[in-house]
Amino acid sequence: MYATERHQHIADTIDRVGRVSVAGLARDFGVTTETIRRDLDALEQVGRLRRVHGGAVPAGQSTAAESSLDERLDRNAAQKEAIARAAFALIPPTFRGSLLLDSGSTTGRLAELLITWSPDQPGAGVDVATNSIPLAARLHAAANPHLQLRSLGGAVRGITGAAVGPTTIAQLSDIRPDLAFVGANGVSAEFGFSTPDETEASAKAAMVHAARRVVVLADSSKLDAESLVRFACLDEVDTLITDAPPGPELREALADADVQVVLA
Template identity: 35%
Template sequence: MADQQNLLAEQRRALILDEVRRRGGVRVNELTRRLNVSDMTVRRDLDALAHRGVVEKVHGGAVPVAEPSTHEPGFEAKSGLEQSAKEAIAGAAASLVQPGSAIALSGGTTTYALAQRLLDVADLTVVTNSVRVADVFHAGRNRTDAAGRTTVREGAASVVLTGGVRTPSDALVGPVADRAIRSLHYDLLFLGVHGLSARAGLSTPNLAEAETNRRLVRSARRVVVIADHTKWGTVGLSSFATLAEVSTLVTDAGIPAGMREEITEHVADLMVADPAPAAHRP
């Protein structure tokens, strides 16, 4: 029951955040009527959203927190956000990968979660500009037997790590990365994003990362964006792809129905992943 209540709370807070961003502010009494919950419940939801730094509480309601379009949080700061949603998204996205595929993973905490789900998929070739993703596959490449001997695990992924300049998100970007990616071709690109919207498409606060992401998109046969519900409506400094270039968007159940309708107007395939109950999470 507790897990169900938590999931309902996440969905309710996603609806509140959507209203705040869409209207520029909400009042507590409006939310109690719309959501059919108590004043105390709404205030707890606003406290939780304010603690995450996505709204600012004001007398009688809340308004959005306007982050600069150049603000780029680091990997550690992002890794603690929406963890259950990222795990659910990673599980759904992993189902798209076939043994023997050539895939690419961009930088980000959601692609990092996906990498951990792909360690048991045999004979992958993985192109990545993420130091963290490369570390996951490197750590999973070897196995140690009872005698303490270390050998390469059968079917372990072959990893191509691009060079480049490291960003706060531990992605490698810039001309070196761009040249490496330009000569490659892969079946699937799994792309984490800072923000996505109908108007701005896919965007990032980092100009060099935007160009590297453009290269990643151009080299992919199919583009899969993996992003939790909080990314919808966020716009970074530089756009690098339109929603029309996205084959599949994998997101979580916290995304409100209104957002789903808007997304499906632009993206052919929308996958919504439900977080597993806490007792069943790996």
């Protein structure tokens, strides 16, 4: 295969999958890793991709890039709905205890399902805490008598509607929820769980440390991706709910960290 053909195949794969690895491309093409690195360098120079450790990602993908909550609502909607339903299955009518909901589009879908929750016995209920102003408003408006809402305060980030900062972290340090559902922008074998903004990373880290059980909700576009700030190592999370099997390296790292992977 000529270099131009490899370049086109690599660019098409980046557009379709969102990431390529040097080792994987060398194996697929039957060439050396040095040849693939030269291919990636050439494609980066013309703006077709961006080099990262071990491979490449789309040119517009930056560890600091962040979309607004509204922009993310319809992105990978079917996958996020499936993930939310798998998460909701962890809160059966027999559940007794407290929940913590992170800000985000997938946790937002979980909140919509939570509105319908009812216990198997009269008088029972669930305590729900969240740092998301939009989710708190939605849960409050639903007026489900079985849900006791706890809205965490702090400085509100306009792009996500999440309360962050010292006030939020102090409140999180004073609670011990049974189950936390946390979103992530990146899930990496080497870097762990990450997000673009430092203040949100601090809030997510506080959630991870506060909860008895931590469940990360991340669609497959977040797998093998890294954002700017790590909020948890793999071994600090109990369960990852996603919509597609992780790649070999991430799968092995999750298994070594004893993270349960649930496919929605």
